Amino acid sequence: MLKKTLKIALGDLRHETVGRHSAYLPIGIAYIASYTLSKFEPGSINVRLYTNPNEIIKEIDDWKPDIIGLANYCWNSSLSNLVCKFAKKKIPGVLCVMGGPEFPRRDEERRNYLTERPEVDFYVYGDGESAFASLVGEFYKTELDVNRLKSKPIDGTICINSKTGDMLVGPLMARFKNMDVIPSPYLSGLLDDFLIKNYIPSIETARGCPFKCAYCHTGRHEIKRISTFSVQRIKDEVSYIAKRRTKSSNRTLAIYDSNWGMHKRDVEIIEHIALLIDNYDWPKSIETSTGKGPHDLSLFIVERLKNRVAIGLSQQSLNPKTLKAIQRTNLARKQYSELVNELKRRGQAPACELIIPMPEETKGSYIEGQKFLIEAGINSATYTLMMLKGTPFELKEFRNKYQMKTKYRILPRQFGEYFGEKCFEIEEVCIETNTMPFENYIECRGFSYLAQLFTSINFDIIRQHLNELGLSFYEYVHEVWKIVKSKNVFLSEKYARFVKEAREELFDSKPAIYGYFSKSENYEKLIKSEKGDNLLRKYVTEVFLLDASKLFDFAYSFLKQFAVDKITPEVSESLDAAKQWASSVITVNSVFNDKSTLDFVKILNLPYDVLSWYKIPNNPNPLVTYNTPVKYKIFYDNEYIYSILDECRDLFGQDETFQLGKFLSTRKINDLWRTCTKI
Numbered sequence: 157m158l159k160k161t162l163k164i165a166l167g168d169l170r171h172e173t174v175g176r177h178s179a180y181l182p183i184g185i186a187y188i189a190s191y192t193l194s195k196f197e198p199g200s201i202n203v204r205l206y207t208n209p210n211e212i213i214k215e216i217d218d219w220k221p222d223i224i225g226l227a228n229y230c231w232n233s234s235l236s237n238l239v240c241k242f243a244k245k246k247i248p249g250v251l252c253v254m255g256g257p258e259f260p261r262r263d264e265e266r267r268n269y270l271t272e273r274p275e276v277d278f279y280v281y282g283d284g285e286s287a288f289a290s291l292v293g294e295f296y297k298t299e300l301d302v303n304r305l306k307s308k309p310i311d312g313t314i315c316i317n318s319k320t321g322d323m324l325v326g327p328l329m330a331r332f333k334n335m336d337v338i339p340s341p342y343l344s345g346l347l348d349d350f351l352i353k354n355y356i357p358s359i360e361t362a363r364g365c366p367f368k369c370a371y372c373h374t375g376r377h378e379i380k381r382i383s384t385f386s387v388q389r390i391k392d393e394v395s396y397i398a399k400r401r402t403k404s405s406n407r408t409l410a411i412y413d414s415n416w417g418m419h420k421r422d423v424e425i426i427e428h429i430a431l432l433i434d435n436y437d438w439p440k441s442i443e444t445s446t447g448k449g450p451h452d453l454s455l456f457i458v459e460r461l462k463n464r465v466a467i468g469l470s471q472q473s474l475n476p477k478t479l480k481a482i483q484r485t486n487l488a489r490k491q492y493s494e495l496v497n498e499l500k501r502r503g504q505a506p507a508c509e510l511i512i513p514m515p516e517e518t519k520g521s522y523i524e525g526q527k528f529l530i531e532a533g534i535n536s537a538t539y540t541l542m543m544l545k546g547t548p549f550e551l552k553e554f555r556n557k558y559q560m561k562t563k564y565r566i567l568p569r570q571f572g573e574y575f576g577e578k579c580f581e582i583e584e585v586c587i588e589t590n591t592m593p594f595e596n597y598i599e600c601r602g603f604s605y606l607a608q609l610f611t612s613i614n615f616d617i618i619r620q621h622l623n624e625l626g627l628s629f630y631e632y633v634h635e636v637w638k639i640v641k642s643k644n645v646f647l648s649e650k651y652a653r654f655v656k657e658a659r660e661e662l663f664d665s666k667p668a669i670y671g672y673f674s675k676s677e678n679y680e681k682l683i684k685s686e687k688g689d690n691l692l693r694k695y696v697t698e699v700f701l702l703d704a705s706k707l708f709d710f711a712y713s714f715l716k717q718f719a720v721d722k723i724t725p726e727v728s729e730s731l732d733a734a735k736q737w738a739s740s741v742i743t744v745n746s747v748f749n750d751k752s753t754l755d756f757v758k759i760l761n762l763p764y765d766v767l768s769w770y771k772i773p774n775n776p777n778p779l780v781t782y783n784t785p786v787k788y789k790i791f792y793d794n795e796y797i798y799s800i801l802d803e804c805r806d807l808f809g810q811d812e813t814f815q816l817g818k819f820l821s822t823r824k825i826n827d828l829w830r831t832c833t834k835i
Contacts, residue, residue: 161199162296164192165221167206169232169239171581173572174685175809175818177231180410181355182207184227184256184284186341191285192292193346194339201292205346207355209235209574216243221250222300225288228256228279230544231570231581238579240275251295251302253288253313255280260545267323270316277302278313283363285338286329287312335363335385342393351406354806356443357397358410361390361425365414370482370548371472371511371541387421391428398436407803408822409439416444417457430460440464443822455498463503466822469496469534470509474525477516481558493532500533501773505613505824510538512600513592515558522592522600523634526607530630533619535611537692538604541586549586559590563662564669568690569814571673571682578674582666601658601691602651606637609696610711613826614742617734617770618711624778625722632718639714646710647699654695661691685811693817700825701813704743708735730764730779737766737832740790744816744828747797754797758790759835767832787835800827 166189168182182205189203204219206212215221216239224243226236240252254276260266270276280287290311298304303318312329316322332338341347342359351357364382365372394409409429416422432438442465446454454467471486473479479486487495499506508529512522529536541549543562548554555562562584570581588594610618610633619629640647663669673679673688681687685694699707712735716723723731740760747754765782769775804815819828 162201162223162292162300163219163221164189164201164203164223164225164292165206165212165215165219166203166225167209167212167236167239168227169209169212169235170207171232171235171570171572171579172208172809174569174683175811175814176354176807177569179354179356179807181347181350181358182227183341183347183358183360183412185225186347187338187360188225188284188288190341190344190346191338192289195289195293205350209239209572212239213242213574216246220247223251223253223292223295225253225255225280228254228258230258230542230583231567233258234579234581235572235574237273237276238574238577240273242575244275249300249302251278251291251300251305252276253278253280253291255284255288257544257546260550262551263323263325265550266314266325267316270314270323274316277306278310278315280313282312282328283331284312286332287326290329331363331381331383333381333383335360335383336389340389340393342396343389348400351397351400352402355406356408356410356807357401357406358412359390359393359397360412361385361416361422362413362419367415367484369472369484370554371514371544372547384421387424390425394425394429394432398432398438401438407438407440407799409442411442411444414445417446417453422453423456426457426460430462433462433464441466441823444468454495455502458499458502458504466824467499467504467506469499469506471525471529472509472511473514473517473521474510474528475514475517475521478514478521481515489528496532496534497774505535505826506533507535507537510536510604511541512538512604513586513589513597514541515560515589516591517589518591519596519600523603526603527630527634530607530611530633531628533616535608535613536604537608538601540601543584543586559588560586561588561594563587563664564666565661565663566669566673566682566688568693569682569685569688571688578670578679580669580673582669585662587662598655598658602641602655603637605651605654605692605695606640606647607633608692609699610636612696613824614700615711617738617742618715620770620775621715621731621734621779622719623774625719625727627719627722632715635718636714646703646706650695650699654691657687657691661687685814690817693821694813697813697817697820700743701745701816704745705739708739708743726780726783727778730783733762733764734766734770734779736760736762737770737788740788741830741832742826744825747792747801747828754792754794756791758830760788760790762786762788765834767834788832789835790830790832792830797828 166185168185170178185205189205193203226239228236236254243250243252252275259279259281260269270279278291291313294310295305306315306318309324309326311326313326315324317324362382362384366382446468457465458467472484496506526536543549564582564584567581567583572579587597622629622632639645640651673682712731740758763783763785764779765784765786769779769782804819808815808818
């Protein structure tokens with residue numbers, strides 16, 4: 157066997173051309189590095205981890221690794237392939253390996269995938285740790301000869317034989333029953349550098365998913381086992397992070413489980429995190445996908461972790477036919493509404509995800525589903541269906557069954573230029589089915605924009621007004637949609653731009669995208685985020701940042717029109733007072749736009765005690781009964797606000813619209829409200 161220290165570069169690469177799309181610590185490649193290091197003699201291998209593409213490109217030039225292993229997701233697949241191509245030019249004998257979910261499940265498509273990427277020597281499928289370590293061992297045996305290595309199947313990998321052109325598929329390697337066989341990359345110090353940089357610490361407590369939703373690859377993975385790390389290990393890891401993280405950037409903990417909080421073992425982990433909150437005031441927030449299991453446990457999580465974790469209440473669709481087609485089961489509507497109410501009572505701002513156009517979904521069923529969610533009091537975001545590899549949506553027979561038509565678009569802000577070559581991450585999305593024509597899809601996207609905007613917790617005050625007037629908040633939002641579409645009112649221009657971009661972001665092919673955006677004038681539009689952004693995030697945050705006061709003016713003005721038969725002089729006066737209060741407390745634009753106002757203290761005199769009325773959820777007493785003159789002191793908790801601003805800037809870059817959008821994707825906007833107290 158060759159006697160040398162093998163140099164291995166592992167990358168979970170992210171574009172940072174216009175802000176950091178992902179600020180999560182690269183725990184996936186860290187697990188692979190930690191396990192591989194444990195299988196070889198100390199000093200026999202040297203492993204380095206990367207997230208920045210320019211850093212690994214420089215290291216390929218300077219350090220000249222023997223092996224490059226890159227994570228392959230939909231948001232970095234083109235970049236990973238481009239880096240492999242660069243590496244092969246600089247180091248002809250380098251072994252290039254990729255692994256991750258962005259890979260077909262059928263052999264014919266796998267062959268095509270690898271044939272189109274000749275610079276990728278091996279693809280690791282299934283869990284990566286044992287397969288990659290096995291591949292490293294075999295590479296040693298061949299004395300670093302890539303062609304010899306590709307002469308026989310290697311467990312857990314797929315390659316194309318260099319001489320015969322045959323595809324060699326090694327047997328799938330079983331998932332570890334006890335995940336602790338992977339040494340902790342935290343406790344070994346492997347991730348210490350990331351903990352002092354601008355990354356969100358990430359852990360995994362369990363791997364796998366018992367559900368088989370058609371749009372997701374996790375539950376449909378070839379490996380059926382759900383395996384766990386020991387509770388004690390998780391405790392040790394989060395304690396290690398708590399003691400070493402930096403205070404400004406690493407305020408959040410990400411838990412990568414598919415269904416965290418479903419199992420009894422999670423209670424012990426929750427109790428330990430609660431102890432860390434008491435001792436370190438960390439984590440400030442927890443990002444995770446909570447389970448679809450017992451909801452008494454979800455409520456326990458909220459209470460025990462001091463409301464620092466958002467409970468996910470995603471539905472994806474509320475149409476029974478769609479749910480059957482995609483093999484998903486949702487919580488019964490009555491139970492769902494009860495859970496939403498209980499979470500809101502405990503200070504949560506529940507959110508829900510929907511996906512269109514799913515099989516069997518119609519415009520009518522989508523709007524009906526939105527009606528239920530809006531009336532239940534939940535903030536909903538609607539996403540376009542991605543035709544992900546490793547799911548039924550990549551299969552021709554599935555597409556043909558539902559007559560699914562697709563287009564291509566750039567993933568939000570996922571592009572860059574490296575060693576003179578432009579690189580774009582491109583996703584295939586569904587834009588039409590046999591039950592939802594393209595124009596209906598566009599209509600639903602338009603409604604989703606206004607629904608997400610008005611179901612924000614910023615507009616719970618409008619919901620509360622409508623409740624006491626005996627009117628439907630859904631009907632209010634639906635009427636806003638109609639008037640915004642048909643008349644020249646506030647939001648009409650933004651709505652029209654949103655719909656226009658929803659059409660223009662779609663291309664017929666990947667080459668068409670490269671052809672269009674490779675032109676300097678169009679590439680500049682990507683740099684300025686005029687193109688290629690997440691449209692919901694872009695247009696919702698644009699309103700909050702630029703037109704927050706106008707938005708409240710519009711919302712209250714339309715409320716008086718909508719409820720005209722119920723508006724007495726007293727009610728009108730109380731609504732005016734509420735608008736003044738909301739415009740002073742709830743708007744967040746000054747946090748990002750004019751930081752000089754953060755030190756400003758406002759004294760507000762009102763004829764109605766809006767604060768006392770508003771802070772009682774489902775208040776049975778109308779605002780007009782709070783007709784007592786009141787004086788408020790309104791101000792920012794500057795230390796808290798500046799800590800949020802520092803975190804947003806460190807994690808996501810200088811673009812304030814992008815900062816706010818990323819913040820709102822995981823945190824509550826009311827964290828940015830002003831404090832209001834009576835004088």
